[in-house]
Amino acid sequence: MKINVRKIIPYSEKNISYFNQKRPKMLVLWLGTLFACITIKMHLFVCVYCKKCIYSVKEGWLKMGLNSFVAQEARPLPIFVLADVSGSMSGAKIKELNIALRDMISALNNVNDIRGKFQLCVISFGGDVANIVQPLTDVAKVSLTELEANGETPMGSAFTQVAEMIENREIVSSRAYAPTIVLISDGMPTDFRGGQDYSNWAPLAMLHSGPRSSKCQRLAMGIGDDADMAMLKAFVKNDQIPVIKSNGAKGIASFFRWVTMSTVARATSVAPNNVSVVAPISLMDEEEITI
Structure with a gap:
């Protein structure tokens, strides 16, 4: 399976050297995480600047927290x-x-x-x-x-x-x-x-x-x-x-x-x-x- 890295992460001179050093490990990480996300029907984005994975569900960002739960109105x-x-x-x-x-x-x-x-x-x-x-x-x-x-x-x-x-x-x-x-x-x-x-x-x-x-x-x-x-x-x-x-x-x-x-x-x-x-x-x- 061939991955075009430039389509996944933004191109810049600053991150090229970082990517060349970490390519084998990052490819394994990306492939494993991508497989897991496809399994649960989510889309994956990788931010190389903060080294964190950001998930989105269809059109919006997945946000979980106490504020996401709203009391249901009385019938x-x-x-x-x-x-x-x-x-x-x-x-x-x-x-x-x-x-x-x-x-x-x-x-x-x-x-x-x-x-x-x-x-x-x-x-x-x-x-x-x-x-x-x-x-x-x-x-x-x-x-x-x-x-x-x-x-x-x-x-x-x-x-x-x-x-x-x-x-x-x-x-x-x-x-x-x-x-x-x-x-x-x-x-x-x-x-x-x-x-x-x-x-x-x-x-x-x-x-x-x-x-x-x-x-x-x-x-x-x-x-x-x-x-x-x-x-x-x-x-x-x-x-x-x-x-x-x-x-x-x-x-x-x-x-x-x-x-x-x-x-x-x-x-x-x-x-x-x-x-x-x-x-x-x-x-x-x-x-x-x-x-």
């Missing part, structure tokens, strides 16, 4: 709240909903020893379309604005919005646990015209069939006698999770406490992706809610 557990803010939610209902959301954020911020961290997104549906009033972010950074009630109940728009967000890996990290979707409403979707057969409704089918959105935990509550319980049951689509009905506005706070405890229970379990894990129903005020 997020996203929570999406789909909030009905139609005109029928005005008064005590929207007031209790705002209070319940703030209480949930406060409670989640004070949870310790969980397998990750909580993130929150709030999507309101009222008027003509759904709106993202709180983009998905860590609960510690949430600054929630007050929800106001007006207009119709475009629930389908909210389903489409949340499904698209969950499938977008730039919004919901690939490392995230299965999200929780919380739906609260006191009426029927005004963007659906199929009676009470929701099995083929495109927005709901999109939510149930998405590669990622289909794996979410879904929790729901209807408020008052006008709430479409058939719609809420079609949304949850899990026999192991009850659909909650509130007799009035006061049940909203009880429901969100249950949502908070259910989310915490999942985050502290050995299997946070088990979406059937919920808190006991007995923790809610039985005078305000029915199942």
Whole structure:
């Protein structure tokens, strides 16, 4: 095997005499080191001035040290709240909903020893379309604005919005646990015209069939006698999770406490992706809610 030394080391008058004296030993050293480096798929450079070998891996220098190790960020557990803010939610209902959301954020911020961290997104549906009033972010950074009630109940728009967000890996990290979707409403979707057969409704089918959105935990509550319980049951689509009905506005706070405890229970379990894990129903005020 013939080696062109001038291609390996820089040419200079200063190092020629040194090389002539040390040629046999250096050739053996180079060949042995080169063989070892090829074996571990590295490139070798030899610096004759400092008599040290400098290794590089592909495009960059191989640097090892304590500073090379970075703590991995906690895995997020996203929570999406789909909030009905139609005109029928005005008064005590929207007031209790705002209070319940703030209480949930406060409670989640004070949870310790969980397998990750909580993130929150709030999507309101009222008027003509759904709106993202709180983009998905860590609960510690949430600054929630007050929800106001007006207009119709475009629930389908909210389903489409949340499904698209969950499938977008730039919004919901690939490392995230299965999200929780919380739906609260006191009426029927005004963007659906199929009676009470929701099995083929495109927005709901999109939510149930998405590669990622289909794996979410879904929790729901209807408020008052006008709430479409058939719609809420079609949304949850899990026999192991009850659909909650509130007799009035006061049940909203009880429901969100249950949502908070259910989310915490999942985050502290050995299997946070088990979406059937919920808190006991007995923790809610039985005078305000029915199942």
